[in-house]
Amino acid sequence: MTAGLTTAQLIEKHRPTLDQALDAIRSRAYWSPHPEHPKAYGPEGAPGSLGAAEGQAAFDAQRGKRFELEQPGTDGWAGSEVSPYGFELGIEYPHADVDVLLPALRAAMPAWREAGPRARAAVCLEILARINARTHEFAHAVMHTSGQAFMMAFQAGGPHAQDRGLEAVAYAYAEQTNAAPETAEWVKPQGKRDPLKLNKQFTTVPRGVSLLIGCNTFPTWNGYPGLFASLATGNAVLVKPHPRAVLPLALTVRVAREVLAEAGFSPDLVALAAERDGEGIAKSLAVRPEIRVIDYTGSTAFGDWLEANARQAQVFTEKAGVNTVVVDSTDDYKGMLSNLAFSLSLYSGQMCTTPQNLLIPREGIATDAGHKTFDEFVADLATAVEKLLGDDARANALLGAIVNDQVKARIDAAAQLGEVALASRTVANPDFPGATVRTPVIVKLDGAKPDAEAAYFSECFGPVSFAVAVDSTADAVELLRRTVREKGAMTVGAYTTSADAERLIEEACLEECAQLSLNLTGGVYVNQTAAFSDFHGSGGNPAANAVLCDSAFVASRFRTVEVRRQA
């Protein structure tokens, strides 16, 4: 790696990447500078990057040790991560006295503010490049905190997360440089008198310290947008990881601190706030006056609490939602079934974007394979899932591990909710016998029965989905609307060959503000979004008040201060 480059050199080094990212967020065509294939890294891949064995070794070397960060105010050690694959990580992280740490973060900001948007973007891109070079190490860190299978942890926790971080840097750079010129001359004519003249100077200033409250399932993918958006706009960032997913963000903080120090800035612009079991420091941190921005992914209850109580901060939340797929008709029945089966199975449905409610007309659907009754469709979908996960090796590679006992309990309780169309199966993982691996459960519900609503009208996070019989497609669209409006949705999917039905569904998504995927039957899934092109969430329904990533996600992380002088 290129250690000790000046900011001018970093700006030069990363200019092409930044320019391409700026193009990509405008064209929204496919683009990524971060290869997603494991073989792209290591001795035969990108220069200076860790290969598979090195990444594994780096992860193993960290286990059972203290994770040193040399940040101010460390008053002890905390850490109790247990891999969902069944072993203790045994890593202890610095525990912070925030009364010492927060002033250090504040003190680091003026020089960072003075550096300006371009230098900040370049330093952020260097941090991302260094993280990218360690993708193999991050893959294990993400796998053994989230329970994602290796390949998903590698891709979603590595290049895809890095893409989202880079995207946030691009938005931050664009918004800051667009906000105002550095200087302006203002000359106002006064008829026959001399004009009024002012010299104006505009400076982008940070809001303050930004708090990232990490989540268990996607510590880097969900964490990087807020972290890099705040850092690139001049804020210092305090990273409070989920107690069960500290390592990926601790590694991130370490790389960031190294790069910042090498570039001549205070490393205290990024710091870690690990916590002891049950300490709940997010709640006290969130209302500290120093904290002016908060990024949060997690439960609706705590997200709502943050929005209501962290009044001194700009709060960006991604909370729970209920994702719907409307099944009206298809001209590719097989493709639809396999696409849906994959969506329901990926990471055991532990994604905020996994479909939960499949709304199907009770009279059945028209397909290229003939009319399918409600029961036939559900049975065929169950078979598709069974086939997809029939081989244990493939099942393990797709499902990963159940992240916590609450998800497991939900799977076990699902049978009580209705008629089970597909029962969950336990899969053995020969590499990690301690892992809990479960296939999805599909439960049939009758949408017309009031008692069914209790099941399908709340989020059941994990591999549980509901095949809900509705009176018609129009009825499905009405339920879709109500679900998005009242419960929120990160994703909506729909299958239809009818122009009228498509218009109805599209109109519902436009009016209720939900992101829609139509007729996906190939290798793109409703639960996946690509940085630079897809918006993750809409920010306009109760599932999230923010979008990854758009202008609104960055525009209020900074302010513009004007100094005007008589000319």
Add this chain to the structure above:
Amino acid sequence: MTAGLTTAQLIEKHRPTLDQALDAIRSRAYWSPHPEHPKAYGPEGAPGSLGAAEGQAAFDAQRGKRFELEQPGTDGWAGSEVSPYGFELGIEYPHADVDVLLPALRAAMPAWREAGPRARAAVCLEILARINARTHEFAHAVMHTSGQAFMMAFQAGGPHAQDRGLEAVAYAYAEQTNAAPETAEWVKPQGKRDPLKLNKQFTTVPRGVSLLIGCNTFPTWNGYPGLFASLATGNAVLVKPHPRAVLPLALTVRVAREVLAEAGFSPDLVALAAERDGEGIAKSLAVRPEIRVIDYTGSTAFGDWLEANARQAQVFTEKAGVNTVVVDSTDDYKGMLSNLAFSLSLYSGQMCTTPQNLLIPREGIATDAGHKTFDEFVADLATAVEKLLGDDARANALLGAIVNDQVKARIDAAAQLGEVALASRTVANPDFPGATVRTPVIVKLDGAKPDAEAAYFSECFGPVSFAVAVDSTADAVELLRRTVREKGAMTVGAYTTSADAERLIEEACLEECAQLSLNLTGGVYVNQTAAFSDFHGSGGNPAANAVLCDSAFVASRFRTVEVRRQA
């Protein structure tokens, strides 16, 4: 006026103005399409515009009558405006059954959303052009609700407010068109396999119904940015004026409804919610689920309440602050005194931008007229104010009328707060004998005495300012910092010839996020900001969470919905 143009014609008509506005918000040079001289309107001025006599007549014709709007859900009439110049307006406005009116606003939105950003901008510009043509009428409406003197009501309530509205339209247009292309093709290589392909379609969608809660002192200037930002981003806008300043916004709603209807949209995209005395409908409206955006200018107490309680909405507030001027030294003592005297006097200090605390080293200041002791400076400033307002006609033209009894009570109570350096004088207004016209009061305080803080450390809205003796300029900057951080500030002013002091003050404003005017001694005043060039407020201190106008002010009023289809 050009009635009944199609949206395509409106787009063509207003394209040059929109393009110039888009240039101006980027260059931040001086620009305005709205002449500020009264003679620019009328028979010899802009075609189709009302002249002075016609504006007066239009205002007079409205007095003592019902103000018809023909909006849905009118269940009675409300109105009890009394001009601060001492007479009842006697106008009654439709009182709304919001359970009828809000659904009408919602129903109007889909067609407005479908029209797209360019058509919406054009319709907004047509509304502003029609308002501009009636500037003489608006001047009387603003004068007799806010108490502003005629010329200020004409300019600030007319062209300057229209500028701020146009600026918001420009920002809204820029952000929407920048958010995403209308469509994108996404092609992701898959090595030797076929690439993944998606067609994506991006649509700007409104958040919902936007609520404008108007203020008493600047109903149009403070109201137009939120109104036009929301309308241009596809939202319907419900206008809830201050009960004492209904007419300027009622006239605005009428023009907006006319233009919308002529352009083929539902007039219900803009509606009025007038209220009966003491009804307090803002509180119940603000928490309605239909209301997704709120713009508010007013007291800190209600602003804080809105931010804490209107959780379903994006809330933009401008609240109270304590504006400071640091007086360190000057090379134009006379210019400084006359500039400050004007700032303290304009509209009887009833501006959110009027300086309140003048921080002066107790050992005095260096000036081009020799060293001035604290007492000498304060006496000279008092003399400058007295001279400025010595002539009653000029005093009336500058001061306007006291807007309400609370302001009058504050003037009368000021003498108890400390040594009076300049007593307030009552000025007779021969044209309006019922007007309460008062000159500013200046009170000396010793910043080192703890009991003085109770006076200078809270907003005393109106023509009351404090000359606060501090130990040094460094001490002044510390107090400035603490004031901005804890109380907020819309403006900061400073006078200094020292590069060190200037740097200290500038750094304080950058770190505490306040807009700074340095060494103003001519015809620009700290309390004035110009659209397209100056930011009104910073959004980064407690005085306001929003800025007029920046990207953050518009970016979260809309969302982008993506529909993606397999290609």
